[in-house]
Amino acid sequence: MAQGAAVAKPPPGRTRAPRRHGTGATPRRLPYLLIAPAVLLMLGFIAYPVLSVFYYSLQHHNPTKPWRNGFAGFDNFVTAFTDDPQFWSTLGFSFQWVAVEVVLQLLFGLALALLVNQTFVGRAMARALVFSPWAVSGVLTSVIWVLLYNSQTGIARYLADLGLGSYGTSWLSDTGTVFPAVVVAELWRGVPFFAILILADLQSIPKDLYEAAEVDGAGRLRQFLHITLPHLKDAIILSTLLRAVWEFNNVDLLYTLTGGGPAGETTTLPLRIASIAVDSHDFGYASALTSVAFVLLLFCSVIYLRLSKFGGEDK
Amino acid sequence: MSTKEAPAAVAARTRAAPPSGAQPAPPHSGRRRRRAWDEAPRWQIYLPLTLYLLFTIIPFYWMLLFAFRPSGSTSLVPWPLTFEHFDKVWTERSFALYFRNSVLVGVFSLLMTTVVALAGGYALARFRFRFRRAFLLALLCSQFIPGALMLVPLFQIFAELQMINSLGSVIIAETVFQLPLSMILISGFIKNVPYSLEESAWVDGCGRFRAFRAVVLPLLRPGLIAVGSFAFVHSWNHFLFALMFLSNQEKQTIPVGLNTLMSADSVDLGALAAGGVVAAVPVVIVFAFIQKWLITGFSAGAVKG
Numbered sequence: 001m002a003q004g005a006a007v008a009k010p011p012p013g014r015t016r017a018p019r020r021h022g023t024g025a026t027p028r029r030l031p032y033l034l035i036a037p038a039v040l041l042m043l044g045f046i047a048y049p050v051l052s053v054f055y056y057s058l059q060h061h062n063p064t065k066p067w068r069n070g071f072a073g074f075d076n077f078v079t080a081f082t083d084d085p086q087f088w089s090t091l092g093f094s095f096q097w098v099a100v101e102v103v104l105q106l107l108f109g110l111a112l113a114l115l116v117n118q119t120f121v122g123r124a125m126a127r128a129l130v131f132s133p134w135a136v137s138g139v140l141t142s143v144i145w146v147l148l149y150n151s152q153t154g155i156a157r158y159l160a161d162l163g164l165g166s167y168g169t170s171w172l173s174d175t176g177t178v179f180p181a182v183v184v185a186e187l188w189r190g191v192p193f194f195a196i197l198i199l200a201d202l203q204s205i206p207k208d209l210y211e212a213a214e215v216d217g218a219g220r221l222r223q224f225l226h227i228t229l230p231h232l233k234d235a236i237i238l239s240t241l242l243r244a245v246w247e248f249n250n251v252d253l254l255y256t257l258t259g260g261g262p263a264g265e266t267t268t269l270p271l272r273i274a275s276i277a278v279d280s281h282d283f284g285y286a287s288a289l290t291s292v293a294f295v296l297l298l299f300c301s302v303i304y305l306r307l308s309k310f311g312g313e314d315k
Numbered sequence: 316m317s318t319k320e321a322p323a324a325v326a327a328r329t330r331a332a333p334p335s336g337a338q339p340a341p342p343h344s345g346r347r348r349r350r351a352w353d354e355a356p357r358w359q360i361y362l363p364l365t366l367y368l369l370f371t372i373i374p375f376y377w378m379l380l381f382a383f384r385p386s387g388s389t390s391l392v393p394w395p396l397t398f399e400h401f402d403k404v405w406t407e408r409s410f411a412l413y414f415r416n417s418v419l420v421g422v423f424s425l426l427m428t429t430v431v432a433l434a435g436g437y438a439l440a441r442f443r444f445r446f447r448r449a450f451l452l453a454l455l456c457s458q459f460i461p462g463a464l465m466l467v468p469l470f471q472i473f474a475e476l477q478m479i480n481s482l483g484s485v486i487i488a489e490t491v492f493q494l495p496l497s498m499i500l501i502s503g504f505i506k507n508v509p510y511s512l513e514e515s516a517w518v519d520g521c522g523r524f525r526a527f528r529a530v531v532l533p534l535l536r537p538g539l540i541a542v543g544s545f546a547f548v549h550s551w552n553h554f555l556f557a558l559m560f561l562s563n564q565e566k567q568t569i570p571v572g573l574n575t576l577m578s579a580d581s582v583d584l585g586a587l588a589a590g591g592v593v594a595a596v597p598v599v600i601v602f603a604f605i606q607k608w609l610i611t612g613f614s615a616g617a618v619k620g
Binding site: 027030031032034035037038039041042044045046048049050052053056111112115116118120126129130132133135136137138139140142143144145146147148150153155157158188242245248249250251252255256259270273274277278283286287290293294297 | 357360361363364367368370371372373374375377378381389391431432434435437438439441442444447450453457458460461462463464465466467468469470471472487488490491492494495498523548551552553554555558559570573574576577578582584587588590591594595598602
């Protein structure tokens with residue numbers, strides 16, 4: 001949303017700036033020279049790689065098995081869809097992961113934003129503290145939660161001391177508890193994102209709307225449903241979409257916290273791709289999976305924006 | 316990945332926004348606003364807030380506890396204080412080396428991102444040129460391209476450029492993914508500097524470049540500091556590129572070092588926690604130092620454009 005606003009206004013610049021001595025470049029060429037480094041970098045390291053993913057998805061390409069390299073047609077895709085049970089399970093887990101994380105982060109983030117939007121003593125401090133995990137990296141989050149979840153010295157041991165649960169509980173290695181465990185760790189880091197965005201948007205709601213509603217006798221719940229939520233709608237749609245894409249691609253935390261385990265229980269599709277790339281170097285197959293992920297992301301984003309009627313009913 | 320920066324901008328703006336009757340009210344607030352919205356009973360605020368604060372803070376505390384507590388201790392306060400874990404992680408586990416690499420990656424990504432984004436941002440803000448709209452569209456679309464899915468193709472490119480195992484590969488990758496948002500932000504900052512200021516410098520005989528350096532650049536300082544610090548923190552935190560492109564242990568960065576500690580057969584929790592603190596300290600320092608600049612930077616209108 002920040003970008004959108006920055007872009008909307010046409011520049012005050014002119015088609016031709018007056019010619020100056022000593023500038024080296026003529027003003028007509030100057031803008032192109034100025035954006036050239038950025039354009040070159042983005043062509044070389046974003047556009048070209050994206051295209052090459054599609055190219056390699058049609059190739060057998062594995063530096064450790066060079067004798068098999070060559071054109072593969074749709075072999076890689078056929079393997080993924082028909083011959084790789086892990087593909088479907090990782091895809092399923094990806095959706096589960098994204099849905100659960102985004103919904104919970106949104107709900108907690110909304111609640112937290114409403115909370116710190118209230119007037120109370122110590123608000124600035126409270127905001128700084130509850131927003132702080134936002135700056136923490138995925139790997140550092142893993143470090144912290146590995147310490148908390150450790151079966152011998154983690155929080156479980158102290159809970160057992162208090163009579164809650166049993167000694168030796170290892171949440172991360174039990175297939176029954178690993179999902180809630182990673183969800184909580186990611187929530188810890190992810191809720192502030194929504195809280196920050198929603199708080200910013202909350203502050204742009206004109207105060208007199210609430211005053212008018214109160215005059216009309218609307219209670220807090222009705223004010224929330226009829227003023228706050230409609231106002232937040234676009235921000236919520238956009239932030240959930242960005243977050244869904246981001247959570248789908250977020251590999252750092254799962255890679256370091258569970259490594260996709262136990263028993264592949266927490267492997268998302270991008271995590272699988274990253275593991276193939278890092279460990280087995282089957283780049284052709286990884287590229288095919290990447291293409292599938294690209295297409296899936298694009299498809300889901302478009303559907304989501306259509307369904308949610310982003311930007312109002314102006315069709 | 317770079318989508319992460321957007322809320323930062325907003326966060327800064329949020330903090331910068333005048334606290335509408337927040338904090339202990341100033342003396343002249345005789346006119347207390349009577350909004351049902353504001354009148355939630357105190358416990359309805361403090362109870363959930365305290366619970367959430369505990370959820371936020373306990374994990375941080377846990378890391379500090381393990382980092383400063385002697386191994387084998389089960390006390391819930393880090394006392395007696397010990398630095399043995401830091402010693403160990405810094406020398407035995409080569410965190411001194413990782414730290415140096417991470418600083419290099421962070422600083423060079425910061426410089427490259429800022430310089431390239433400054434040039435591009437100036438062009439976007441001050442000129443209309445062909446392909447300007449297409450370029451802007453490309454910048455926005457690139458926000459949706461996931462870094463994690465670019466691992467394989469980028470690896471192949473860097474392999475061809477003979478840059479695997481050189482910090483340069485990670486620096487370039489980080490820069491490229493920071494660029495779009497940084498450029499959009501910086502062009503917003505530049506638009507906020509009146510064009511007439513530059514023009515009057517030309518009248519005084521400055522060339523375009525000198526006018527920019529003398530007039531515009533000083534006004535951009537807060538914004539540049541904000542953009543640069545995000546670039547630094549982002550590349551400091553980033554894990555996958557470093558993991559993939561730097562297999563040589565001497566070239567690895569702190570997140571990769573942390574991963575190595577975590578995936579060891581028997582994890583040394585004290586060392587791991589100390590490593591985590593080492594990873595967190597620069598981020599905390601950067602945010603503490605630049606907070607003032609961030610507020611001015613973003614409230615100066617990156618977002619309003």
